Amino acid sequence: MRTKLLFNCKQTSSLADRFHEKQLGLLDKWRVRIHLNICDSCKNYYVQSELLKVELGRFIANLQDNPSQKLSDNKKKEIELAVLKDLGISN
């Protein structure tokens, strides 16, 4: 079976999260990189994913430094509604 040289969006998005990890081989890294250079949707997904990782890391570090800090129930509900709205599940 012949392997396609370029990844499609589905393949790219599933591998983009592992782009910096060593478990992604050189050829797959190259395929992801090429796709990110030609596809704005996947590039935006990748950038947003990286930003989310950074912010999540900061949030966890802050929680570890200040374990007494927790989100209020109102803030949790606000975040939940924003995520559901963003996903188009709620309005």
Ligand SMILES: [Zn+2]
């Ligand atoms: Zn794409």
